[in-house]
Structure formats: C-alpha cells, structure tokens
Amino acid sequence: MFSSVLIANRGEIACRIARTARRLGLRVIAVYSDADARSLHVRMADEAMAIGPAPAAESYLAIDRLIAAAKRTRAEAIHPGYGFLAENADFAQACREAGLVFVGPPPAAIRAMGLKDRAKALMEKIGVPVVPGYHGERQEANFLRQKAYEIGYPVLIKPVAGGGGKGMRVVERHADFDLALEAAQREARAAFGDARVLIEKYVSRPRHIEMQIFADRHGNVLHLNERDCSLQRRHQKVIEEAPAPGMSADLRAAMGEAAVAAARAVGYEGAGTVEFILDGARGLNADAFWFLEMNTRLQVEHPVTEAVTGLDLVEWQLRVAAGEKLPLAQHEIALRGHAVEARLYAEDPERGFLPSTGRIVALAFPQGEGLRVDAGVETGSEVSRFYDPMLAKVIAHGATREEALDRLAAALEATVVAGPRSNAGFLAALVRAPDFRAGAFDTGFIDAHLSELIAPPGFDAAAAAAGAERLFEQEQARFLARRPSGAPSSPWDATDGFQLTGRRRLAKPILVNGERRLAEIEYSARGLAVTVEGATAALDAAVVGGEDAVYVLRRGRQTKISLPDPARAEAEGAARDGVVSAPMHGRVLAVLVGPGEAVRRGQRLAVIEAMKMEHTLVAPIDGTVAEVAVVPDAQVAEGAILIVLAPRR
Ligand code: ADP
Ligand code: ADP
Numbered sequence: 001m002f003s004s005v006l007i008a009n010r011g012e013i014a015c016r017i018a019r020t021a022r023r024l025g026l027r028v029i030a031v032y033s034d035a036d037a038r039s040l041h042v043r044m045a046d047e048a049m050a051i052g053p054a055p056a057a058e059s060y061l062a063i064d065r066l067i068a069a070a071k072r073t074r075a076e077a078i079h080p081g082y083g084f085l086a087e088n089a090d091f092a093q094a095c096r097e098a099g100l101v102f103v104g105p106p107p108a109a110i111r112a113m114g115l116k117d118r119a120k121a122l123m124e125k126i127g128v129p130v131v132p133g134y135h136g137e138r139q140e141a142n143f144l145r146q147k148a149y150e151i152g153y154p155v156l157i158k159p160v161a162g163g164g165g166k167g168m169r170v171v172e173r174h175a176d177f178d179l180a181l182e183a184a185q186r187e188a189r190a191a192f193g194d195a196r197v198l199i200e201k202y203v204s205r206p207r208h209i210e211m212q213i214f215a216d217r218h219g220n221v222l223h224l225n226e227r228d229c230s231l232q233r234r235h236q237k238v239i240e241e242a243p244a245p246g247m248s249a250d251l252r253a254a255m256g257e258a259a260v261a262a263a264r265a266v267g268y269e270g271a272g273t274v275e276f277i278l279d280g281a282r283g284l285n286a287d288a289f290w291f292l293e294m295n296t297r298l299q300v301e302h303p304v305t306e307a308v309t310g311l312d313l314v315e316w317q318l319r320v321a322a323g324e325k326l327p328l329a330q331h332e333i334a335l336r337g338h339a340v341e342a343r344l345y346a347e348d349p350e351r352g353f354l355p356s357t358g359r360i361v362a363l364a365f366p367q368g369e370g371l372r373v374d375a376g377v378e379t380g381s382e383v384s385r386f387y388d389p390m391l392a393k394v395i396a397h398g399a400t401r402e403e404a405l406d407r408l409a410a411a412l413e414a415t416v417v418a419g420p421r422s423n424a425g426f427l428a429a430l431v432r433a434p435d436f437r438a439g440a441f442d443t444g445f446i447d448a449h450l451s452e453l454i455a456p457p458g459f460d461a462a463a464a465a466a467g468a469e470r471l472f473e474q475e476q477a478r479f480l481a482r483r484p485s486g487a488p489s490s491p492w493d494a495t496d497g498f499q500l501t502g503r504r505r506l507a508k509p510i511l512v513n514g515e516r517r518l519a520e521i522e523y524s525a526r527g528l529a530v531t532v533e534g535a536t537a538a539l540d541a542a543v544v545g546g547e548d549a550v551y552v553l554r555r556g557r558q559t560k561i562s563l564p565d566p567a568r569a570e571a572e573g574a575a576r577d578g579v580v581s582a583p584m585h586g587r588v589l590a591v592l593v594g595p596g597e598a599v600r601r602g603q604r605l606a607v608i609e610a611m612k613m614e615h616t617l618v619a620p621i622d623g624t625v626a627e628v629a630v631v632p633d634a635q636v637a638e639g640a641i642l643i644v645l646a647p648r649r
C-alpha cells in the first residue's frame, strides 16, 4: 500500500475518504479553493494545499494544479471522490503520467463508459439489454424527430455526455419534440460542452436500480448487490436504499451478472456502478431490466451498500489501487438488514428547491443506533454558490426496511440546520409517505406527491411565535442591561401597551421569512407570551439565535424571525409587488418581454440559467412592463432586480 493520498475533492466526500485513509495509516492531503480555506475537509487532513480561486474550473477542475499540488506534497496517490474530475479520463491519464496512482479505473475504461451512446453500443454487443432507442451518430432535428416517432412516444432525449440528470427532456407528443430537443441541446452544451443527444423510449413507471461492482487488477470482478434509487427529482437521486423493495434472488443474480459482464468488457478496476432501469408497471422481472449507464467512480450513495454488506468501499478502492486482490469472493458478500440514505441539501423545497446559500448558524445531527451521518460542513461553515449545495448524507440501517425508515425519518426531523434553508422536512415527509413505505413507488413519486411533501403555503405560526418570543426576550434582556435604575422594568411599559389586571398586551410587527406579520405580546410577571395569528409558541421547536434573526427548526423546517428595519420596510412595501428579481446568481438566457408590454400573472418574462439549470421567471401580477433592467447573456447576482411591472388598474 502507498503511504499517502491526495483527495482531489471537497465537502462530505473529501471528509469521508479522509476518515478511511487515516484509519489505514495514510498521510492525508487535502486541496482547497479560496472559498474553502477554512472548511471541514481541510481541517480533517494532515496537510492541505491551496489550488486556486473559488470557481471550480480554476481549482477543483484544474488538472495541472492538482498534479502540481500532489508533486509538491509528495503524494503517492490521488483519490478523485465523485463529481469534479472523478470521471475524467484525461485526469486519470495525467496522474499516471506524473507517476501517481489514480484511485479509480484505467483511463480507457472511463473513456469506454464516458459517453452514453458508445457505452450502450458496447453493451448491446456483449448482450446486456439496453433501453430501446436511437444512439447513433446523426444529430439533425428532422432525423431525430423521425426516430422518436419510430420508437414511439413518450420518449426521453438525453445528452450523450450527460450526468446529474441535466439536459434530459421527456417528450410526450410529436408536436413537442422540436422545442424539447432545442432545450436539451442548449442545456447539454452549457453543462457538458457537448450538445449531442440520444433518444430513448421513456419507460413508464421507471424504477432505477443499480449494481455496485468491484474489480481488481487480477481478473476478479464481483458485485455488492443492488441499490434502489427510484426516489428522484429532475432525474436526480434524493433517497437511496438497499436492498431494492420487491427484489428477487433471480433478478439480483441476473442484474449482477450483467453488471459484472459490463465491467469485464471495459477492463474495469476499482469501484463502479452499473445503472439499470426497470418497468415498475410490470413488476420486477428477471427478463425486464435495461442498462442505462455505468458510473466509473465511487457513488454518492455508496454508504447504503456499506451498511448492508459491512464493508468499507473506500478501503477496497485504496487496496485495489495499490494492486491488492479483492479481499472476498462473490459468495462471501453479505446482505444484512436494510439501509436508506437521504441527501440533505441547502435548498428551499417550498421555493422550487432553489439552492439556499449563506453561513450555517447552527448544525446538529442526532446520534443513535443504526445512524450514520456523512457531513461536509459544520456550524459556521459557509454554503457558497460555487459548489453543489449538498450538506450531508443521513444513513439509517435497521433489521427491516420498516426499522430503517423509522430511524431515518426520526433523524431527519431532529436535524437542525439554521441559516440556509434545508430539505430536511421534505425528506422526512418523503420517508414517512405511506405509498413509499408500502413499496409502491417509481421515479415519478416525488412529482406526483409534491404538494403533500412540501410545507403548506403560508408559514408555521406556532414556530413564528416561538421565534418571536425568543427575539423579544433578547430585546428585553438588552434593554434591562442598559436600563438606568428607576426606569420602567420592561421596554413596553411605556405608552403603547395597555394594562389589564397587571398584564400588558401589545402588538409588534415582525418579519416571518422576510414577510411582515403581527406578533401579539402578553407581558406579565411570569414573563413573555407571544401569539402569532392566534397560535402560541410551539413547544417542539428548536430555537437558534443568530446575529439579527432567530431561526426556529420544527419538524425539519426552518422559520426565520427578525424585526423589521423601519426605513427599509417602507421603501420596499410600495414597489415590491411588481418586482421580479433573480432567485439566484446566474446568467440571463432570454428576455421575453419589452417595456410597455402588457403581461398577465404567470406569463413567462425571462429565462435565467443558474447551477447549469434553466429557471423561468414569471409575472407575479397582471400589469405592464415598466422596466427591463437586463439583457440576454448578462450575469446577474442573487436578488438583482431584472424586470419591474406596474400593476394594472
Ligand atoms: P450518483 O450517481 O453518484 O448518485 P448523481 O448522479 O446524483 O450521483 O450526481 C450527479 C453528479 O453530480 C455526479 O457526477 C456526482 O458525482 C456529482 N455530485 C453530486 N453531489 C455532489 C457534491 N456534493 N459535490 C460534487 N459533486 C457532486
Ligand atoms: P445521468 O447521467 O444524468 O445520471 P441516466 O441515464 O443515469 O443519466 O438517467 C438518470 C435518471 O433519468 C434515471 O435514474 C431515471 O430516473 C431517468 N431515466 C433515464 N433514462 C430513462 C428512460 N429511458 N425512461 C425513464 N426514465 C429514465
């Protein structure tokens, strides 16, 4: 075994790899961009090297800088983690040429599986079933439209260079094909620098089930059972579990065999995942699964496999990379109990899952039997707009699926993320959803149940009351600390309250998630009691005090309470209704209206691209376009005013 490893990644996966490398006695070297100088993965390492500015292209994706860092720190091996350069054959090649061990497959294997069209052609050749469709060279719109017609609607347009669900478009009808193709190509070019697509039959009620495989340099290839990753949003995994509900021994053996054949066909080494799609409408059958793609790296969801097999996949990766043989044979691979993972993101499910950036004011995870948390941040960390906003993965293991799901739901409900908003409450609701628990789900589950999974519109008044109570207590404490002796004993003693048998009541404005509300305060000898819209303070809430706001966490959801800044509130109040601002940092792709134009509420006004995804901005009111403050291609900052509408009267 080599004695040192440089981890060319950040966040939770860098921390995860560091833990195992440490345990094996390796010297662990972290790299970091300017945005990450103080982050958790840097502090977990023995040594750390700065590699450049915050944008990933100039740091975590800069091959030459990473190789230079490895040389300077005399690292013997490089682990790429997932994302970033993990599936970049040129990086694997550059490591080799620099005399470094790349912890991953040979460059040729990465190349063979790198493009979905070529990978599918190869799988067809070796007899692994692939999703029916067109994956040839031709890319003219007319030709692809004809192919879609022949395949039969619905079809899926998919970038050949794709990943992370980006650029995919489901097309239901022939008439919609051209627009969908254009959008898919545009997104593919932006995300992957390659606009080519393939067309697939869209499998109805799809189940995503993948096989974890491992191969060594000595010709041994085996699989570590399946993971079910069917709970997805925008074709991205949200919850993953092992084993797959409804899996039979026959199907597992057949899928395992196909996955091992795929790995052998490309001369694979190390950890890999072969993804398959199944038709949930037909039940899980040993003769009805189709190859989607192979991910030539460690997968985000590998911990569920670790939980049910009792293995450390990163340890296996390091051993294989060092030339060792796989430590077990196929029949020695265990499958014990059930494991489920949830991806905790800094995002706002109630606002279309927009990433939510900023400083983490508080972060706390429960501990307990069968629970594992892989986190990449801690209290005080900054969630920056430069990287994927995943905060942590919460993994629960139990003797049964039931037990694992109960543990996970309880853990998510007890998770505290204050500052940026998180999807903890959404995830908990998902894990508790009856149909999911009954095993009746497919990749459309989240979309179909969205309104039950996100919080109802409006706000949690009981949480707001709890937050306001804390805020007023703080204000009172500050007041008392400053009070010259003899002054009234409460900031509200003065003129604006009224007295009722020794109690005082008054109403004060507060901001609940930025919106003005009234809090009614009752002040008595026993202290403060606050009601907001008739609700008294929730008792099951965690209240976290921040600098100028308090955050209330209740059942995984955050309510932010602050006091209005009187000057600003007035200026905003008048104009706010017709102002359309950027929901996040991004680039303007299209402006669809001009000054003077009449628009209706809900009408599309502009399209911006952020985090490589398109977001359409719509009119919040009926009105007339008073001002267009941007042009196509402009970069805009979060909150920047893009378009102003004058209300129609
Ligand atoms: P996986 O197939 O391993 O579950 P996904 O397909 O959900 O991963 O992720 C899409 C892409 O984004 C993958 O290339 C993955 O490695 C990358 N990715 C996901 N989360 C992160 C993260 N927190 N940091 C960096 N890359 C990420
Ligand atoms: P990526 O590289 O973005 O991960 P995949 O080919 O793995 O792309 O597909 C991602 C997800 O999209 C799958 O997990 C599945 O939910 C959905 N998907 C892909 N192909 C199909 C298909 N032919 N029919 C239905 N859903 C599909």
Ligand code: MG
Pocket (backbone or CB within 6 Å): 164, 275, 292, 293
């Ligand atoms: Mg995939």
